[in-house]
Amino acid sequence: xxxxxxxxxxxxxxxxRAAPVLRGLTVTVRAGEVVCLVGPNGAGKSTxxxxxxxxxxxRSGRVLLSGKDVAGLSPQRLLGRGLAHVLQGxxxxxxxxxxxxxxxxxxxxxxxAVLNARIEAVKELFxxxxxxxxxVAGLLSGGQQKQxxxxxxxxxxxxxxxxxxxxxxxxxxxxxxxxDQIDLMRGAGVAVLLVEQNARRALEMADVGCVLDLGRVxxxxxxxxxxxxxxxxxxxxxxxxxxxxxxxxxxxxxxxPAF
Ligand SMILES: Nc1ncnc2c1ncn2[C@@H]1O[C@H](COP(=O)(O)OP(=O)(O)OP(=O)(O)O)[C@@H](O)[C@H]1O
Numbered sequence: 001x002x003x004x005x006x007x008x009x010x011x012x013x014x015x016x017r018a019a020p021v022l023r024g025l026t027v028t029v030r031a032g033e034v035v036c037l038v039g040p041n042g043a044g045k046s047t048x049x050x051x052x053x054x055x056x057x058x059r060s061g062r063v064l065l066s067g068k069d070v071a072g073l074s075p076q077r078l079l080g081r082g083l084a085h086v087l088q089g090x091x092x093x094x095x096x097x098x099x100x101x102x103x104x105x106x107x108x109x110x111x112x113a114v115l116n117a118r119i120e121a122v123k124e125l126f127x128x129x130x131x132x133x134x135x136v137a138g139l140l141s142g143g144q145q146k147q148x149x150x151x152x153x154x155x156x157x158x159x160x161x162x163x164x165x166x167x168x169x170x171x172x173x174x175x176x177x178x179x180d181q182i183d184l185m186r187g188a189g190v191a192v193l194l195v196e197q198n199a200r201r202a203l204e205m206a207d208v209g210c211v212l213d214l215g216r217v218x219x220x221x222x223x224x225x226x227x228x229x230x231x232x233x234x235x236x237x238x239x240x241x242x243x244x245x246x247x248x249x250x251x252x253x254x255x256x257p258a259f
Contacts, residue, residue: 002031004067005191006052006083006160012214013051020059021047023215027193034182034192036176036206036223038199040235043212045195046088049162051087052193054078066159080108088168088195092145092152094138098129101137102147105155105200122151125184143174147181151237160191167198179205211235 006029014020029035035089037045050056063071065081075085092101102122109115123130126147132140137148148164152162153161157184165183167175175198182192183205196202202223203209209226211219220229225231 002033004028004030006050006061006193007064009062009064010050011051011058011063013047013056013058013061015056015128021097021215022051022058024061025212025216027210029193029216031159031191032186032189033208034186034194034206034223035042035204035210036194036196036199037210037212038202038232039212039218044215045135045212046164047215048212049164049193050194053083053138053162053244074204077154079158082157082162083162084158084161086149086151086153086164086166088164090142090145090149090169090224091210092137093141094136094146098132098140100136102129102151102155105152118155118157122154124177125188126151126180126181134193141174143170143177146174146178148171150181150185154185154190158190160193163192163194165195165197167196167202181255196225199232200227245252247252 008025008027011022011025012020025039025044025048027035027048033236034136037048039045047056054070054073054077057072062069063081065078070081071077091240098124102119106115106118109118128144128147129151132144141146148222167177170178179201182194185192192204195203203225203226206223209223210217210233211226213235219226219229
């Protein structure tokens with residue numbers, strides 16, 4: 001089995017003084033893998049990514065990056081250690097050009113030759129970045145802007161990229177393009193931890209799937225097998241999977257998206 005790059009172990013985390021959102025979450029990402037977190041709204045998927053990237057500090061449990069405990073490190077420090085987070089929604093600087101956006105991702109690279117080589121690499125991986133290099137980013141379509149975000153995230157050659165709902169707001173064609181690009185990232189040797197509402201399609205592309213509910217992994221396994229697991233449909237339709245406890249079931253949960 002390939003090396004474990006990122007591991008969340010028994011993580012408990014939440015916001016302020018409120019009850020924890022993650023309640024003993026364990027997720028592992030290995031080299032060369034796309035691991036997909038799916039689950040109903042409010043299950044804690046985005047929160048899991050925030051803990052992994054240092055935006056939120058776990059109350060307990062461990063966060064390991066290439067075997068080293070990185071809990072409490074800032075997102076900047078984690079980026080320097082090879083972990084990039086592409087946030088939910090659109091985060092390109094719309095008034096800046098594609099070139100300026102992508103270059104921002106490599107702001108810590110001092111060696112011009114290295115920077116140029118990285119730019120060429122992301123242009124090759126994301127042709128639209130090359131085609132629209134001089135364009136103002138706000139003029140690109142939502143799917144194209146997402147690819148600019150991917151390119152920017154890859155400029156420091158991260159080992160692991162966290163992608164939070166990259167298909168959000170995209171039409172089916174652009175969703176497919178974005179999923180194809182994630183597949184290409186994996187092909188380029190980047191491990192991906194992906195959160196997706198578009199559960200079935202994401203699981204068809206991912207290697208490993210984890211179904212989160214109420215801050216824990218309830219079902220996990222080979223992604224394609226999960227996509228066909230009837231328990232997943234039940235969970236999304238508001239049913240209670242058999243492995244949830246009576247206490248869990250009593251906790252209110254917002255309705256999930258159509259699966
Ligand atoms: N900044 C915040 N402050 C307080 N509570 C928050 C914050 N962000 C998220 N939460 C709460 O944490 C819980 C989990 O949210 P999270 O965004 O992790 O869920 P999710 O599984 O990603 O949901 P969705 O699919 O709707 O994006 C929700 O109850 C949410 O209201």
